[in-house]
Amino acid sequence: MISKDKFNNAVGPQVRAKKSGVGKAVPALALLSIGVGLAASTQFFAYDLNYQEVLGPHFNHVYAPWSILTWANKWYGIYPDAFMRAGSIGVLATGVGLLGLVVTKMISANSSKANEYLHGSARWAGKKDIQAAGLLARPRRFLEVLTGKSAPSHSGVYVGAWVDNKGVQHYLRHNGPEHVLTYAPTRSGKGVGLVVPTLLSWSDSTVITDLKGELWALTAGWRQKHARNKVLRFDPASSNGGVRWNPLDEIRIGTENEVGDVQNLATLIVDPDGKGLDSHWQKTSQALLVGLIMHVLYKSKNEGTPATLPEVDRNLADPDRDIGDLWMEMVTYSHVNGRNHPLVGSAARDMMDRPEEEAGSVLSTAKTYLALYRDPVVAQNVSASEFKVKDLMNHDNPVSLYIFSKPNDKARLRPLVRVLINMIVRLLADKMDFENGRPVAHYKHRLLMMLDEFPSLGKLEILQESLAFVAGYGIKCYLICQDINQLKSREIGYGHDETITSNCHVQNAYPPNRVETAEHLSKLTGQTTVVKEQITTSGRRTSALLGQVSRTIQEVQRPLLTPDECLRMPGPLKIASGDISEAGDMVVYVAGYPAIYGKQPLYFKDPVFQTRAAIPAPKNSDKLRIVQEVTAAEAITI
Template sequence: MSFTNQPTGRPQTGHDDQKKRRLIQCMAVFFLLGGVQIATQYFAYRFQYQPQLGAHFNQLYPPWSIIEWGSKWYAQYPGIFDTSMNIGMVFSAIGLIVTLVVKMVADNSVRLNSGLHGSARWANVKDIRAARLLPVKPSFFKNRFARQSLKDDYVYVGAWQDKKGTTHYLKHNGAEHVLCYAPTRSGKGVGLVIPTLLSWGQSAVITDLKGELWSVTAGWRKQYAGNKVIRFEPASSTGSACWNPLDEIRMHDGLEVGDVQNLATLIVDPDGKGLNDHWQKTSQSLLVGVILHVLYRSKHEGTVATLPLVDARLSDPERDAAELWMEMATYEHIDGANHPVIGSTARDMMDRPPEEGGSVLSTAKSYLSLYRDPLVAKNVSRSDFAIRDLMHYAQPVSLYIVTHPNDKTRLRPLVRIMANMIVRILADKLEFKDGQPVAHYKHRLLLMLDEFPSLGRLEILQESLAFIAGYGIKAYLICQDINQLKSRETGYGHDEAITSNCHIQNAFPPNRIETAEHLSKLTGQTTIFKEQITTSGKRVGMMHGNVTRTMQETQRALLTPDECLRMAGPKKDDDGLITEPGDMIIYVAGYPAIYGKQPLYFKDDVFSARAAVPAPAFSDKIARAA
């Protein structure tokens, strides 16, 4: 299917009439000046100021020269002057008659309003440049492996072909967020994710389902972009960095209670559906008290508090749970006194009937079962990096969160905890100077979250998209379709705010009609002109008696849902590997939609060279101060 012949509306309803008026005015001026010019040149010809008429013009006089010459020599050569002026007047008169005829025809012609029913159109090069997707410089690669400056840190949102067939990358380096709709195996990795990670030189957090992104991009990011590259693979026996969520709890100024409450909520709500029943709410309250108790006790004993240790305290086979409640109620947590929150939690458990208390305890322990896996327990036993290092370390930091498909579901609670803490810790304060926000970070942060709805409903992510751009955080969110995003069970519901806070939305050919309808509405309505011809006369006659042509404006979607579903997808070989790019659409708020092409990193020599840099065998580590 081709969109080159799609009708394009214009926002100015009288644009065509203005062009006709300007044309008629230009014709009138042309014929008036032309008459004077012809009179001047004829007079010059008669006096041999230039070669004979019909030869080449090596002398062209200004049109007003005939007036100057008449003031000097009219008395001597009145006949030649009159002849010259008559010739000029005849030319102007004929031209003005032609102009009048054109004006009458234009006034009597059908006047079509190209924006009557809608003015949607496909973006041209001026629109794309205005949307800041085409940089002023033709190529932003100054050196294949050179460290880039801040202004050269782009994310890739697609590609676009001009009228000559030349493909241009569409890149964005603003603070606004990007949302992509890309079904499985549509080419989003080779077209958007990998090119972005092979050009963005600042810090990044990447959800890497299969470890592919680490293999292709970590080498260049470490060796040539100057990044610390950290691979966090919780279920791996070797090669993974360690991260302990309890190390991020701020144990001062009373902040520990709020931090632990947020953490406990994430633990007992692994799907983001909210605390909907009594057992979730009571187990969350229990975990708050136990985690705080483990933190203070480990602090006093000089040991490390971890989530596996919390589970061990709750599941200790050598002592009864009542002993733990008594310890929590009598332990001297702060300056020889019992912590009020921990003491209250212990009293609540002691006051519950044995049956209810046992149910609350078993519910809390069920949410900690993940940390009984020895591999996961090992990888959360200490911290080889801190969340603040992502934006405040001396070098940019790239954090790859690797969860293989068979471990994806069970590791989701831990990944949700990390994502929540990244947003909450890095967007905690904003400083101002002279009424303007001041960047208190060393590096911008890109959140490259592939299939982010699979993490469940992260309320803090939805709410924070409206303001985290001011903290130097840019989100690049990828989902399969609009249903995955708006799902009431696993997504953000029909009243979601994700799309509202994403300045750029791009889409590969969709598989679901709901996504196609959404994209069609984003593209808009346009006005097309329908011609109707009516004939009269005998059916068997040689000629029709009368032929009537009628032009009518009507409305249609610039991109209908079925056209969206039939967009050209990428071509693949027998092994399912992409060989040729397909089509895609890019939407930028406030600008016409862009009908583009999918970029492919392996078709680009620069990207291919960067992807060939081998990934490091081991994850980097950032030493933490005591």
């Protein structure tokens, strides 16, 4: 005997689906046939007796089907022939019904049946699937209506749009703590479709990489005036109204974290592309910078001298001072309670003990990595801190930090931007307490990290590692890349063993340009089973009737979205100037739910977003901390 559960191969929504109840259909139809037979007997008997009043009340000569049984109990001895005739009619009606049921059952048993899950069960999501995934608001339930409770609000970041069967477009938004990963080629409309709508609706804190300054122009005005945000524009290569930030002010000097903070900073300085410390000169210059940065910090604490990266560079490249004097100062200086700091002294002693040629190579390597801070404008912008990283989530108001890096300055500013992103993750995800078995939040505002073209920052190991846990600290990442190749690149990305995709609950994609991305999206969509019907005929083509026609049903496997179909997804329509006039298609994947075939949203097609984007951005950045003004020249020469 075959067990009921032997072929229990349903997965996901198939398990949750209600059973069709086919096994109860046959008994129900048999009972219906018997009921029809009783009704036929009753009506025939009443007709035979000409609907006499003695038969009892009726509705237009229609009696209850079981009345024949009551009448037979009373009057069978009086009208035996009438009851026999009525019984024959009832048996005939019941027999016809049961015979039809038997024939239907035989045909069904001998007919081929398609197994909808044979090769795969992938399908496109419907409205209920999207609501279950949390991307679409659901209607209020019955108990919520009775208790006066409202349905969960539809808020969060924008991940796409979906058009229902009536042609109505619905925005898809995700407000959970999980992260989002987007694949969108250049000029595909990701900014106007995903980034701008999100920034014109997200009211908590956010960090934005703004390559061209477009996001500041379109969203900073609304965020400042209506979302109560303090808007900060960090533009290291410009002296026009930006905010300043000194990485050394984030070092927790005098605490147990000081050595780790300095080592992390020095590693980022000597590894501007995130490829790791592979060469001897990188490792030795990193050790030198760790000691020198620590020396500059303690000297600033004791004497009030500047503690900045330009000051670190000035110490190494001072034309009026022999480099040996610096090593001697680092070895003999009283850093803590009249004693020399062991980390500083050992770094200087290493340089003093090296052969002259090797020491010169280490020194020149360290100077190379600090060359960026010889730019007077950059030096001015890193000379003081008008905000601290902790302010992003703990200021009285939410804070929006726009990180500018113009295309012509992107490569040289990359080390500084990497330092800032790294410190944001490390300093905001460093402490968690628990109370009654639940984590206790140590922040006032959630933080959205909207990182466009994030692989261009190089490999940020802290970002890849932290995606698995930063959600618990109130940080949500929205990562955007051009394609899967950019993400998996060994040169600028995270390699084929990357874990970015593993830690992003939602992935969405615009029509890709690379077949590798199309193949990845096809695999994410899954395999489905298609029922193929094959008709075979025999006989002469000129005959009136064919000799034989046979039909065969076969289950065939295919991807729900093939790589070719993915590459041919309709993209946005553009006018001659290159601006988008009509949205294209996109796909959205939520872990554990069917893929969504959606539509690209466009902020300028929505009057609400258009009104918000029209609010002019402030000319000058907000400043959270007041510091003494220092000119660009003083930042170099002080």
